[in-house]
Amino acid sequence: MLESDLIIFKIMSSQTVSATRVSELKSKIEQRQARVAVIGLGYVGLPLALLYSEQGFPVTGFDIDDLKVSTLNAGGSYIFRITAPEIQRACSQGLSATSDYSEIERMDAVIICVPTPLNEYHEPDLSYITGTAESIEIRPLPEETFLKLLVDWTQQPLS
Ligand SMILES: NC(=O)c1ccc[n+]([C@@H]2O[C@H](COP(=O)([O-])OP(=O)(O)OC[C@H]3O[C@@H](n4cnc5c(N)ncnc54)[C@H](O)[C@@H]3O)[C@@H](O)[C@H]2O)c1
Numbered sequence: 726m727l728e729s730d731l732i733i734f735k736i737m738s739s740q741t742v743s744a745t746r747v748s749e750l751k752s753k754i755e756q757r758q759a760r761v762a763v764i765g766l767g768y769v770g771l772p773l774a775l776l777y778s779e780q781g782f783p784v785t786g787f788d789i790d791d792l793k794v795s796t797l798n799a800g801g802s803y804i805f806r807i808t809a810p811e812i813q814r815a816c817s818q819g820l821s822a823t824s825d826y827s828e829i830e831r832m833d834a835v836i837i838c839v840p841t842p843l844n845e846y847h848e849p850d851l852s853y854i855t856g857t858a859e860s861i862e863i864r865p866l867p868e869e870t871f872l873k874l875l876v877d878w879t880q881q882p883l884s
Pocket residue numbers: 729764765766767768769770787788789790793838839840841853856857875876877878880881882883884
C-alpha cells in the first residue's frame with residue numbers, strides 16, 4: 726500500500742463524559758464486549774468489520790446499499806478478496822449488517838468508512854461524511870460512545 730495521509734478524528738460528544746463512563750467503556754473494550762459499528766461496508770469498511778470481529782468484538786455493519794446488507798446477512802461476499810466462509814465465520818461470531826440507523830443507539834464505538842470522492846478541484850467531497858454525521862446526530866447516542874472518522878485524502882487503492 727502506498728503511503729497515505731490517514732487522518733483520524735475523534736469526535737466526542739459535546740456532553741462531559743464522566744471518568745466512570747470512560748472507565749466502563751475501557752473495561753468493555755478490554756473484555757471485547759464493546760459493540761462496534763462500522764458505517765460503510767465497502768473496500769475499507771468490510772475488512773475493518775471482519776478485523777474487529779476476528780478480535781472478538783460484536784460488530785454491526787451499516788450500509789445504505791440493501792444488496793450489500795442482505796448479501797452479508799446471507800453469509801455471502803461482494804468483495805473479490807473476501808471469501809464467503811470468512812463472512813460466515815464472522816456472522817457466527819456475531820457480525821451482522823443493517824441499513825437501520827436506529828440500531829446505532831446500542832453501539833459503543835462508531836467507525837465511519839463512507840466514500841470521499843474527489844471533486845472537480847481534486848479535493849475530497851466530504852458530503853457523504855457530513856450526511857452520515859447528520860443521520861447519526863439525530864440519534865440519542867450514549868454519551869460515552871466514541872466516533873472515529875477515517876478519511877484518506879489521497880484516495881489510494883488498497884493494493
Ligand atoms: N479503497 C481503498 O483502497 C481506500 C484506501 C484508503 C482509504 N480509503 C478511504 O476510505 C473511505 C471509504 O472508501 P471505500 O473504498 O471503502 O469506499 P466504497 O465505495 O468501497 O464503500 C463505501 C460504502 O459506504 C456506503 N455508504 C455510502 N453512504 C453511506 C451512508 N450514508 N451510510 C451508510 N453507508 C454508506 C456505500 O454503499 C459503500 O458500501 C474513503 O474515504 C476512501 O477515500 C479507501
